Amino acid sequence: MPAKHSVFEKVGKKFSNQRISARVRSMAVSAIKEMSLLAMEIPGTVSLAWGLPSFETPLAIRQRIAEELLTNPDIGKYAPPPGLPALKAKIAERLAREKGLPADPQTEIMITAGGMQALMMSFMTILDPGDEVLLTSPGFSSHYEQITLASGEPVGVPLLEEEGWKLDLDAFRGAVTPKTRAIVIVNPANPTGTVFKEEELRELARLALERDLYLITDDPYEVYMYGGQKKFYLRSIPEVRDRVISCSSFSKEFAMTGWRVGWVWAEExxxxxxxxxxxxxxxxxxxxxxxxxxxxxxxxxxxxxxMVEEMRQRRELICGRLDSLPELFSYQKPEGAYYIFPRVLPPGLQNSVDLCVRLMREAKVVAVPGSAFGPTGEGHIRMSYCMSREQIGEAFDRIEGWWRKEKRVS
Ligand SMILES: Cc1ncc(COP(=O)(O)O)c(C=O)c1O
Structure with a gap:
């Protein structure tokens, strides 16, 4: 029984149900990957689906690693399971110098295969079957799947769309039950691009203290903030420091998505x-x-x-293109990350899986159905603007052509 929003299920991919765990049967491949994989089967598509930036890993990194490959006798061997001590030390030094957040590299930091593994380990470590985790809705689709895989229950707490996708703190309070173990917060957020403010986060911290919860932070986009805001770190609040499990990544900051390195920072x-x-x-x-x-x-x-400056330009480009489709989309301008989550306006197009499958087949443009991002994601689609400006332009030329035709027939 694949999850309800599964695009693979919708297009008829085969799923065995016998002798497959209920845990896995109730999951879906994240719709971001589903759409990207399906698009690979259709020649000539332009994808705004995956948050895979167009940038290459900087040349200086590639040149130095080429030398290391030839000269470092340990490069092909296991590293210590918690990570290379020199890397952990450098991460801690940077946290202290740039963010004023002291960490003990020896005991509090572990290197992981991407932020994704840091998150999965966090859920595996703290959840018992049936434990609940509060997430924003919309929120990162993979968190929903990861919590399910760890036998937990993801609980989507709606954001306030009309207020720029702000946190609804009363809704968070109301969602806590005796089974709640943690709150996950992505800042800047995926898929909405919201940058959550210090007051909102302090309030969440108070809730975590009152109700004895972990705060799991997932911050792969923290360098991608466009409004000159200063990011606030939950970990800077001394009372909750030991409840914060921070998951971070090299993927987006250094254009290293394929290298698969992240880290988790928590108490010893x-x-x-x-x-x-x-x-x-x-x-x-x-x-x-x-x-x-x-x-x-x-x-x-x-x-x-x-890269951050280029992304700022791409944000302006995609917002401008959405502005020229006012009958089809409305949107909140993102303040960070590189995603936008427009609402689909025509009532007949609001089933987001159907719309994304149609866009992919008829316009050859790939976007991600909003239903994958939590219970209130339906009626929206996620577009990433980390692709080249040419790709963004081409995708919107196609959507405009598709929409002109669609209006004629409907
Ligand atoms: C919110 C969020 N968390 C985690 C990840 C995973 O990143 P990584 O490449 O570090 O595994 C992504 C990737 O898109 C993401 O958007």
Missing amino acids: GVINQMLKVQDSFVICAPTISQVASLIALQGSYQPTLD
């Missing part, structure tokens, strides 16, 4: 429990990629600053 007792999970899943993050990540932290930061 949690990290020691997590190490059991790490050892069972992957033993260690790939050594070569950990070395590449260390090189990234030692090198120039200019390539990242250039």
Whole structure:
């Protein structure tokens, strides 16, 4: 029984149900990957589906890792399961210097195979079957699937769309039950691009303290903020420091999505429990990629600053193109990350899976159905603007052509 929003199910992919765990049967492949994989089967599609930036890993990183490959005798060997000590030390040094957040690299940081594995380990470590985790709705579709895989129950708490997708703190309070174990917060958010404010986060921290909850932060987009805001870290609140499990990643900050390196930062007792999970899943993050990540932290930061500036331009481009389709979409302008989550206006097009399948087949444009991002995601689609400007332009030329035809027939 694949999950209700499964696009693979909709297009008739085969799913065995016999001798498959109920846990896995109740999941879907994240719709982001479903759409991207389906699009690969259709020649000539333009994809706004996956948050896979167009940038190459900076040349300096690739050149240095090429040298390391030839000269470092340990590059092809397992790393210590918690991660290369030099990389952990560099991460901690940066946290203290740039964010004023002291961490003990030895006991509080573990290197993972991407932020995704850091998140999965967090859920595996803290959840018992049936435990509930509060997520924003809309929120990152993979969190919903990961919590299900860890035998937990994802509970989507609606954001306030008309107020720029703000947190609804009363709704969060109302959603806590005796089974709630954690709140997950992505800041800047995926898929809405919201940057949550200090007051909102302090209120969540109070709730976590009152109700004895973990706060899981997932911050792969923290460098992609466009309004000059200063990011607020839940971990900077001393009373909740030991309840925060922070998941971070090299993927988006350094254009290193394929290297698969992230890290988790939590108090020592949690990290020691997590190490059991790490050892069972992957033993260690790939050594070569950990070395590449260390090189990234030692090198120039200019390539990242250039990517952020380019993304700012792409945000303006996609908003401008959406503005020229006022009968089809309305949207809240994102303040960070590189996604936009427009509402679909024509009543006949609001089933987001149907719309995305039609756009893919008829306009050859790939977007992600909003229903994958939580109970209130329906009626929206997610578009990423991390693709080149040419791709964004081409996708919108096609959507405009498709919409002109659609209006004629309907
Ligand atoms: C909110 C969020 N968390 C985690 C990830 C996973 O990133 P990583 O490449 O570090 O596994 C993504 C990737 O798109 C994301 O959007």
